[in-house]
Amino acid sequence: MTRLLRNLGVLALERLASLGRASIIWAQSVWGLPRAGDLSLLIRQIYNIGVLSLIIIVLSGFSIGAVIALQFYTQLSRFGAEDAVGLGLALVLLRELGPVVTALLFAGRAGSAVTAEISLMKSTEQLSSMEMMGVDPLHRIVAPRLWAGLICMPILATIFNVVAIYGGMVVAVEWLGSDAGSFWSGMQDAVELWEDVGKGMIKSVIFALVVTWIAVFQGYDSEPTAEGIGLATTRTVVLSSVVVLALDFLLTLGMYGDFK
Amino acid sequence: MTDETFIEINDLHFSRGARKIFDGVSMRIPKGRITAIMGPSGTGKTTLLRIIGGQVKPDAGEVIVDGQDVCRMSRDELFEMRKHIGMLFQSSALFTDLSVYENVAFPLRVHTRLPEDTIRDLVLMKLNAVGLRGARDLQPSELSGGMARRVALARAIALDPGLLMYDEPFTGQDPIAMGVLVTLIKNLNVALQTTALVVSHDIHETTSIADKLYVIADGQVIAEGSPEALRSDNSARVMQFMHGSPDGPVPFHYPADDLLYDVLGESAA
Numbered sequence: 126m127t128r129l130l131r132n133l134g135v136l137a138l139e140r141l142a143s144l145g146r147a148s149i150i151w152a153q154s155v156w157g158l159p160r161a162g163d164l165s166l167l168i169r170q171i172y173n174i175g176v177l178s179l180i181i182i183v184l185s186g187f188s189i190g191a192v193i194a195l196q197f198y199t200q201l202s203r204f205g206a207e208d209a210v211g212l213g214l215a216l217v218l219l220r221e222l223g224p225v226v227t228a229l230l231f232a233g234r235a236g237s238a239v240t241a242e243i244s245l246m247k248s249t250e251q252l253s254s255m256e257m258m259g260v261d262p263l264h265r266i267v268a269p270r271l272w273a274g275l276i277c278m279p280i281l282a283t284i285f286n287v288v289a290i291y292g293g294m295v296v297a298v299e300w301l302g303s304d305a306g307s308f309w310s311g312m313q314d315a316v317e318l319w320e321d322v323g324k325g326m327i328k329s330v331i332f333a334l335v336v337t338w339i340a341v342f343q344g345y346d347s348e349p350t351a352e353g354i355g356l357a358t359t360r361t362v363v364l365s366s367v368v369v370l371a372l373d374f375l376l377t378l379g380m381y382g383d384f385k
Numbered sequence: 386m387t388d389e390t391f392i393e394i395n396d397l398h399f400s401r402g403a404r405k406i407f408d409g410v411s412m413r414i415p416k417g418r419i420t421a422i423m424g425p426s427g428t429g430k431t432t433l434l435r436i437i438g439g440q441v442k443p444d445a446g447e448v449i450v451d452g453q454d455v456c457r458m459s460r461d462e463l464f465e466m467r468k469h470i471g472m473l474f475q476s477s478a479l480f481t482d483l484s485v486y487e488n489v490a491f492p493l494r495v496h497t498r499l500p501e502d503t504i505r506d507l508v509l510m511k512l513n514a515v516g517l518r519g520a521r522d523l524q525p526s527e528l529s530g531g532m533a534r535r536v537a538l539a540r541a542i543a544l545d546p547g548l549l550m551y552d553e554p555f556t557g558q559d560p561i562a563m564g565v566l567v568t569l570i571k572n573l574n575v576a577l578q579t580t581a582l583v584v585s586h587d588i589h590e591t592t593s594i595a596d597k598l599y600v601i602a603d604g605q606v607i608a609e610g611s612p613e614a615l616r617s618d619n620s621a622r623v624m625q626f627m628h629g630s631p632d633g634p635v636p637f638h639y640p641a642d643d644l645l646y647d648v649l650g651e652s653a654a
Contacts, residue, residue: 254478254537257438258492259468261460265495 147342153261154268154341166269174235174270175277181234182227182281183288189226190289193217194296198303207297208307212315214293218286219321220381225373227282228332231274232365236340239270240361243344244354252345267341274337275330282329324380328373335372336365391416391548391580392437397446399432406432407443408604414597419574419581421595423588424602425626430584431475433601434550437582438470439463451547468496471541471579475553477533479525485512485536486521492543511539515569531562538569548580549573555587563587567594588627592616600626 197210252262297303340361347357392414399407406429414420435441439455448455479488489508512518515535555563571594574581585591592612600608608623622634
């Protein structure tokens with residue numbers, strides 16, 4: 126029993142120390158920008174993190190939009206309410222699925238790549254050599270990736286939403302024959318700029334902050350071995366996914382008020 | 386050359402977990418000379434370089450580099466100091482996403498506002514000094530181990546540092562590459578008047594260029610002096626290291642139970 130308590134204590138202290146290190150790294154990195162000459166580093170990371178994630182975001186967005194429209198149409202048509210497919214699709218995407226699925230895809234594509242890159246740089250002493258040259262790797266390596274993630278994720282979520290709505294439209298209107306006017310006007314009537322689009326974007330910014338923070342910290346704090354890199358990359362994806370889903374629940378509770 | 390001290394280490398203590406790495410180490414590294422720190426693997430030679438560079442904080446003691454105590458420096462002061470230090474890493478640590486040219490240009494681009502023409506001239510001069518001007522467009526993945534280390538050396542001297550630290554520069558090198566590195570380290574010391582600190586356990590190569598040697602073992606300095614003085618040192622630990630004897634005060638066997646007992650168990654008793 127004593128051993129169990131001691132082990133739990135050690136684990137809790139380790140997690141706390143890890144959170145402390147992560148906070149210091151985040152604060153020192155964010156403090157580092159913007160500086161003259163950093164723009165090119167930022168643009169390069171926006172390309173690596175954002176532009177290279179476009180394909181997976183577009184393909185997934187289209188598929189998810191199409192599937193949701195299919196399910197909505199099947200269920201709603203039983204009550205003769207197939208005109209509501211557009212508004213249902215838009216609300217689900219803008220409020221929940223857009224930010225959440227984009228964050229999950231982002232963690233799998235860009236987050237894991239960032240972790241692997243930073244931990245490989247650590248294991249090959251590139252970060253150490255940078256430090257010894259008087260260049261702070263937190264400013265040079267970590268900060269551009271953090272900022273690029275923060276900039277890219279809301280844009281990717283917006284693209285995801287647009288493509289998903291298009292995918293839903295293709296299924297509901299073009300394929301299943303739902304009325305195009307009802308599809309778009311239902312959406313226009315129900316969607317509010319702040320309540321749906323704005324709050325969805327806020328979620329996306331918060332997820333961006335969390336996922337990129339986890340990704341850079343896992344890379345920076347990894348064991349400099351082959352196994353360490355693998356573990357760090359896995360931890361980024363698993364931890365990001367769990368935290369994003371848990372945070373989404375809390376944010377929805379906080380943003381959309383009284384559910385009872 | 387003068388006998389002025391460039392690095393002064395006083396009563397250094399450092400532990401990693403329960404293991405004591407340094408237990409009261411003191412050293413004086415003279416300015417403008419080549420000093421070698423030698424000792425068996427795992428004695429903390431690389432850690433010592435990291436402590437001097439401020440990457441690792443010791444538990445106790447003073448590390449004074451060019452008049453400044455590294456242990457009391459702020460993060461910004463440390464980064465400022467490191468602009469005047471060049472370090473050659475054991476793994477070369479070249480930036481894998483940059484070409485040879487860009488690797489050498491990196492410290493110049495970050496720390497100076499020199500025009501591109503001047504940066505080009507400086508990079509080519511540094512690469513020429515290590516014999517790799519012709520390899521400027523290659524990627525690190527296209528270099529042999531010896532070439533990578535020479536490029537890393539060109540990068541380390543890009544800003545003409547006052548202190549050059551070499552972490553195991555000869556490890557894993559073929560005889561030709563090793564000879565090239567020995568000559569380069571010696572020539573750079575003469576040409577740039579840089580203080581050089583070489584951490585190595587390659588006795589022959591190191592003693593051929595070092596002006597002063599320190600031998601560390603079991604967390605302490607067990608011998609210091611010129612290469613000649615250490616070669617004629619009669620202490621058992623120094624003799625074992627300098628002559629490469631497999632057994633001696635540093636035992637060949639890792640501590641273990643008696644072999645017969647280990648193999649045959651209780652019946653051996």
